Amino acid sequence: MKHIVDIHVDRCIGCTRCMRACPTEAIRIKNGKAHLLNERCIFCGNCIINCHKSAYKVSGDSFANLNKHKISIVILPISIFGMVTSMEELGGIYQILYNYGFDEVYDLSLVTALLKEKINEFLKRDDKTYILSQCPSVIRLIQLKYPSLLPNLLPFDFPFEIGAKLVRKIASEKYQVKEEDIGISYVSECLSNFIAIKEQLGKSQSSIDNVFLLNDLFRNSIESKDMEIQVAKKGVQFAKVGTFDCMTSLHKVISVDGIKQVDEVLEKVYLNKLTNIKLIEAYSCIGGCVGGNFTLENTYVSKWKINQFCDKIDDGSSDKLVKRYRGLLKDQEWFFENALKPQAPYKLSDDLNQSIIKMNKINEILKQLPNIDCCACGSPSCRALAEDVVNQVKTINDCCMLKKEE
Ligand code: SF4
Ligand code: SF4
Numbered sequence: 111m112k113h114i115v116d117i118h119v120d121r122c123i124g125c126t127r128c129m130r131a132c133p134t135e136a137i138r139i140k141n142g143k144a145h146l147l148n149e150r151c152i153f154c155g156n157c158i159i160n161c162h163k164s165a166y167k168v169s170g171d172s173f174a175n176l177n178k179h180k181i182s183i184v185i186l187p188i189s190i191f192g193m194v195t196s197m198e199e200l201g202g203i204y205q206i207l208y209n210y211g212f213d214e215v216y217d218l219s220l221v222t223a224l225l226k227e228k229i230n231e232f233l234k235r236d237d238k239t240y241i242l243s244q245c246p247s248v249i250r251l252i253q254l255k256y257p258s259l260l261p262n263l264l265p266f267d268f269p270f271e272i273g274a275k276l277v278r279k280i281a282s283e284k285y286q287v288k289e290e291d292i293g294i295s296y297v298s299e300c301l302s303n304f305i306a307i308k309e310q311l312g313k314s315q316s317s318i319d320n321v322f323l324l325n326d327l328f329r330n331s332i333e334s335k336d337m338e339i340q341v342a343k344k345g346v347q348f349a350k351v352g353t354f355d356c357m358t359s360l361h362k363v364i365s366v367d368g369i370k371q372v373d374e375v376l377e378k379v380y381l382n383k384l385t386n387i388k389l390i391e392a393y394s395c396i397g398g399c400v401g402g403n404f405t406l407e408n409t410y411v412s413k414w415k416i417n418q419f420c421d422k423i424d425d426g427s428s429d430k431l432v433k434r435y436r437g438l439l440k441d442q443e444w445f446f447e448n449a450l451k452p453q454a455p456y457k458l459s460d461d462l463n464q465s466i467i468k469m470n471k472i473n474e475i476l477k478q479l480p481n482i483d484c485c486a487c488g489s490p491s492c493r494a495l496a497e498d499v500v501n502q503v504k505t506i507n508d509c510c511m512l513k514k515e516e
Contacts, residue, residue, distance in 0.1 A: 114168065114308055115151075115158075115301070119143050121165040126485045128157035128166070133369045134254065138498065139488030150456055152250035154369045154394045155301035155403035168301060171320040176211050179293030179319070181285050184210075185273050186217040187324065188349040189299040191419050192400040192412025193332075200419075201337035206328065212295070214281055221273040223345030223432045225266060226353070228444055232264065239379065239387045240264050242354070246306035247394035248372055249450060255373070256380045257452030265445045267313070268306060269348070270296050274317035275443050276435065295320040297327060300402030302394055312446035324404040343428040346420055350413050351398035354391045362388035367401065369394040458500070472496045479509055486510040 124142035136150035395401035397409035489495035
């Protein structure tokens, strides 16, 4: 996997904040600078949020790509509703996108409203515990750490992928052009979705042609604008964690946000310590998608804005919108194309005997280390330093505490 996240070495001061925030020990500090171990990264974005030097850099696609298609459509993430309290403010956001050169603007509320219905239906099939599949970082965590839970993931594709298929059909009919003549861009609110599109998670080809970053597009203040926009109220709440809480009278839903909390809950499910649960709604970001690392509004203010916005939407026209497009996609277009496979965990060696030898060495080194996980050596724990020593990327002399004792 190529590096999509870059680190500006000139900005990085090697403070270890990103390394300590990483849930999968995917960062090391070497020669005073942060380094990413791509094979361990689940793209949760914690490192980006925690770096106070803005050393992490992710680049969206170029606007020049918009000229490649006859019709250019942009889809806004569901978290956009955390930025507005009225249709006029949403109109202001649409206007900015028209100014960038897009022919059509859609938001994801229609898709998430339809998806909610589909999920509710799906859950009635059996008594199994399911895990919501909307957050790519949660999926990657399961692939990496809890592969036996992969059959518990709902098989529904990401809303932005389903949305791209849906709006391509709608626009093809409206403009009387072939679907391949329509270019779809997505405005991503988080690293996790950005990478899922770039790496085509769960499919051989993403339905999205370009991805832009939310905080790149809306840097300037947004003016209100009167515009005719249709929003599906039932889909808007999908932006924040807890949308499924009252879905069933059975009270069998756990809603969890923040990747470390998600990890703890998944571990309990993995160890069979949580039973009688129908759905685990899990999001890597605090608050759900409104907490995405490229969003511009405070998570808690966003949640409040969403409620304000929803209060102003007319239920009747919102329901009509959902009804109109209910059958437009074929059944298979709602699901991941490819089965999600386990991701090989970090291997000490491809050879089993070598792995055992290395494991023994790690345990021997660990006995010499203070086991206080201070991170001063540039590895996220004493165990990680022992591993790094065995893998010859560090030496035991990197342990500052041992040095102090000498
Ligand atoms: S948080 Fe990480 S990338 Fe940012 S300055 Fe500190 S060590 Fe460098
Ligand atoms: S994106 Fe998340 S998993 Fe990847 S290096 Fe950053 S903190 Fe670690």
